[in-house]
Amino acid sequence: MAHIPAHSDPARQGAPTTSSRYELLTLGDELLLGLTANAHLTWIGAQLGRRGVQLQRNVTVTDEADAIAAQFRESWARADVVITTGGLGPTCDDRTREVLAAVLGQKLVFDPRTEEAIRARFAKFQRVPTANNLKQAYRFERGEVLPNANGTAPGLWVEQEGKLLIMLPGPPNELQPMFTEQVIPRLAARGKLSDQEAYIQIRSIGIGESALETMFECTFSRSPGLGIAFCAHQGQVDCRISSPDGRYGMEKLRAIASECAALLGDNLLCFGHDSIAQVVADQLKQQGRTLAVAEASTGGMLANAFADLCGACKFFQGGIVSTSNEAKMLMLECPECLLKQHGAVSPECAVAMASGVAEKLGADYGLAITGFSGPCTGGGENPLGSIYIGLHSPHGDWAKQLTYPGPRAAVKQRAINDAIDWLRREVLKETHRIAAPQVN
Incomplete structure (x- = not known):
C-alpha cells in the first residue's frame, strides 16, 4: 500500500493555507504563436501548490507594451502577489521592466552590482557585453535585485501597496533555480506560503x-x-x-x-505527484532488484524515463536501443531464426529482447518494447500503432500486444506508460510474495 505523506502540523486543516491571491503573467509572443510551450505555468503552479497556494489566474500576454500594461493593472488590482515571466532580456522586445515601472510610478535606477555581475559572466566566456546588455542592470528604485547565477537577466522583487511583484527571466534554467532558491524563501519569510499542500x-x-x-x-x-x-x-x-x-x-x-x-x-x-517510473524505482530499490530495458520503436524514451531519476544507478543497469534486426541479434542476442520466422514486431521478439537485455546487463527484470508507432505503416496482423511489450522477471517471461490510435508521439508515450505499469504490477506481486506468511 502506498504511503500517505504525514503532515508536520497535525492541526493543519485541508483548506488553502494562505489567503494571499496569486496571479501569474507569462509574457512573450513566442508563447502566443505556439513556438514555445507555456511550461512556466505548470512548473510554478506545482511549486506553489505544494506549499499551500493555488494560482488564481494565469494570463499569457504579447510583448506589446500597451497589452502588458493593461493586463498588469488588472492583475495588480486583484492580486496580492503578481509573478511575471519573460521580458527582462537585453533586446528591444524585452519591455517588462520599463512598462511595469511606469505603471507603479517608479523610476528605474542603474545598479552597479548587477553591471559587475553581467560583465563577469561575459568575461567567463571571454566575451565583452554589448551596450544593450547593460539594460538588464536597471532595477526599480524601491525594489530589489534577484541575482541570476545562470544568465545575465536578474529577477526583480518589488513590494508596494502591501503587495508583491516578482519578475522572473524567461529561460527555465534561469527561472527555476531563482524561484526555488530565492523567491520561495522570501515568500515563506513573509507568511505567504506553507510547508504543506492544501490537499x-x-x-x-x-x-x-x-x-x-x-x-x-x-x-x-x-x-x-x-x-x-x-x-x-x-x-x-x-x-x-x-x-x-x-x-x-x-x-x-x-x-x-x-x-x-x-x-x-x-x-x-x-x-502525491511521483511519476510511474519513480514509483517503480522505489519498489525495485526497496527489494534490492535491478532493471534493464530494450526498445526499438520508442527510441530510448523508455530508458530515459528511468535514467532521469535521482539515484538511477542504484537499480537501473541501462538500456539498449535496437531498431534494426542486426542490432537485435548483435546487442541482445535475439536468434536470427526467431526474427525470420516471427518478425521484429512480434510477441516472440519482445520476449527475446526483454530476456536478452536482462542477461546482457545482469538485471533481475528486463522490459522491452517493439512495434509500429509511425509514421511508417505496419502490415498484415500489425497495423500502425501495434506495440508488443516483453517482460522478463525472476519468475518467467511474458509478452502482450497493445494497439493505440493517434500520432507517433502519443503512441510512444502510451506504450512506455503501459510497459512500466506492467512492470510495476509484476514487482507488486513480488512484494506480496515476500509479505505473505510462509506455511510450514
Whole structure:
C-alpha cells in the first residue's frame, strides 16, 4: 500500500493555507504563436501548490507594451502577489521592466552590482557585453535585485501597496533555480506560503476518469462539502481531495484517501505527484532488484524515463536501443531464426529482447518494447500503432500486444506508460510474495 505523506502540523486543516491571491503573467509572443510551450505555468503552479497556494489566474500576454500594461493593472488590482515571466532580456522586445515601472510610478535606477555581475559572466566566456546588455542592470528604485547565477537577466522583487511583484527571466534554467532558491524563501519569510499542500492527491492508473468518480462516489457522499477534483493525463487519473471551508482536518482527509486506496487496489499508483517510473524505482530499490530495458520503436524514451531519476544507478543497469534486426541479434542476442520466422514486431521478439537485455546487463527484470508507432505503416496482423511489450522477471517471461490510435508521439508515450505499469504490477506481486506468511 502506498504511503500517505504525514503532515508536520497535525492541526493543519485541508483548506488553502494562505489567503494571499496569486496571479501569474507569462509574457512573450513566442508563447502566443505556439513556438514555445507555456511550461512556466505548470512548473510554478506545482511549486506553489505544494506549499499551500493555488494560482488564481494565469494570463499569457504579447510583448506589446500597451497589452502588458493593461493586463498588469488588472492583475495588480486583484492580486496580492503578481509573478511575471519573460521580458527582462537585453533586446528591444524585452519591455517588462520599463512598462511595469511606469505603471507603479517608479523610476528605474542603474545598479552597479548587477553591471559587475553581467560583465563577469561575459568575461567567463571571454566575451565583452554589448551596450544593450547593460539594460538588464536597471532595477526599480524601491525594489530589489534577484541575482541570476545562470544568465545575465536578474529577477526583480518589488513590494508596494502591501503587495508583491516578482519578475522572473524567461529561460527555465534561469527561472527555476531563482524561484526555488530565492523567491520561495522570501515568500515563506513573509507568511505567504506553507510547508504543506492544501490537499491530498490520489494518483491512479488503469482506470478511467468517469469510472474512478463512480468508484469513489459512495465514499465522498459521506463527507458533505468535500473538495473533489479529477485530472486525467497519459493513462493516469489524479483525484485531489481537500476541504475548501476547512471543516475537515488532514487526519480526516487521510482517512478518506485510505478508503479510496483500498477501493483502487493495484490501480493505486501513489499518493502525491511521483511519476510511474519513480514509483517503480522505489519498489525495485526497496527489494534490492535491478532493471534493464530494450526498445526499438520508442527510441530510448523508455530508458530515459528511468535514467532521469535521482539515484538511477542504484537499480537501473541501462538500456539498449535496437531498431534494426542486426542490432537485435548483435546487442541482445535475439536468434536470427526467431526474427525470420516471427518478425521484429512480434510477441516472440519482445520476449527475446526483454530476456536478452536482462542477461546482457545482469538485471533481475528486463522490459522491452517493439512495434509500429509511425509514421511508417505496419502490415498484415500489425497495423500502425501495434506495440508488443516483453517482460522478463525472476519468475518467467511474458509478452502482450497493445494497439493505440493517434500520432507517433502519443503512441510512444502510451506504450512506455503501459510497459512500466506492467512492470510495476509484476514487482507488486513480488512484494506480496515476500509479505505473505510462509506455511510450514
